[in-house]
Amino acid sequence: RKEVEQDPGPFNVPEGATVAFNCTYSNSASQSFFWYRQDCRKEPKLLMSVYSSGNEDGRFTAQLNRASQYISLLIRDSKLSDSATYLCAVKETGRRALTFGSGTRLQVQP
Amino acid sequence: EAQVTQNPRYLITVTGKKLTVTCSQNMNHEYMSWYRQDPGLGLRQIYYSMNVEVTDKGDVPEGYKVSRKEKRNFPLILESPSPNQTSLYFCASSSLAGTNEQFFGPGTRLTVL
Numbered sequence: 537r538k539e540v541e542q543d544p545g546p547f548n549v550p551e552g553a554t555v556a557f558n559c560t561y562s563n564s565a566s567q568s569f570f571w572y573r574q575d576c577r578k579e580p581k582l583l584m585s586v587y588s589s590g591n592e593d594g595r596f597t598a599q600l601n602r603a604s605q606y607i608s609l610l611i612r613d614s615k616l617s618d619s620a621t622y623l624c625a626v627k628e629t630g631r632r633a634l635t636f637g638s639g640t641r642l643q644v645q646p
Numbered sequence: 647e648a649q650v651t652q653n654p655r656y657l658i659t660v661t662g663k664k665l666t667v668t669c670s671q672n673m674n675h676e677y678m679s680w681y682r683q684d685p686g687l688g689l690r691q692i693y694y695s696m697n698v699e700v701t702d703k704g705d706v707p708e709g710y711k712v713s714r715k716e717k718r719n720f721p722l723i724l725e726s727p728s729p730n731q732t733s734l735y736f737c738a739s740s741s742l743a744g745t746n747e748q749f750f751g752p753g754t755r756l757t758v759l
Binding site: 540544568570577578579580581582585623627632633634635636637638639 | 687
C-alpha cells in the first residue's frame, strides 16, 4: 500500500462546479499536510497548508480528518484556470522530507 | 527574485555517460532535496541535504550521488546513467525554521537511451 494515495482522475467538471479531492495517508505519525498544484510540465507550487481545524483560502477549502487519516481539498466555483494536477503532501514528525501522492488531475471545461 | 534554478532543463544522453544536473537556490535555505517524477508514481525523493556537507538518502537513491559543498548548490550526479533513470527531475529547497513550504526548480527532463 502506498503511503499517500490519491485518485488520479481525471475529474472533468464544468465551470462553476464544486469539486472535491481526497488524499489518504497510511502513517498515523504524519504531522503536517499540504496541497500543491502542478501545471502540465511545470514544477509543483504550494497551494495551501492543511490545518487541524480546517482552513479556507478564497474558493479553496482544505480539511484534515485524523481519525480516518485523510485530507481533502474542496474547490468552489471552478475556473478554467483551476485545471491542473493537485498533489497532496505529508510530513512525518521529526522528518523534513515530504511524501507526495501521485496527484489528481482536474480538467475544468467551458 | 527568490528562486530555484536547474540546469540543464532538457537532456538526452546515452547509457553510461556520466552527467550532472545542477541546482541552485538564492533563498539561503538550509534544506535541499532532489525528486524524480514518473507517471503513476508521483514525486519520489532521491536524496536530501539538511545543510552544508550533510546529505542523506531518500526513497530511491540507487544510481545517484549528490554533494553539498556550498549552501546554495546541490548537484545531482549520475555516474553511469541507465534507461530506467529517464524521468523528470525536480530540485527543491526550504528553510528549516518557519514555513514548511518547499520551493521547486523548473525541472529537468532527462532521457537516457
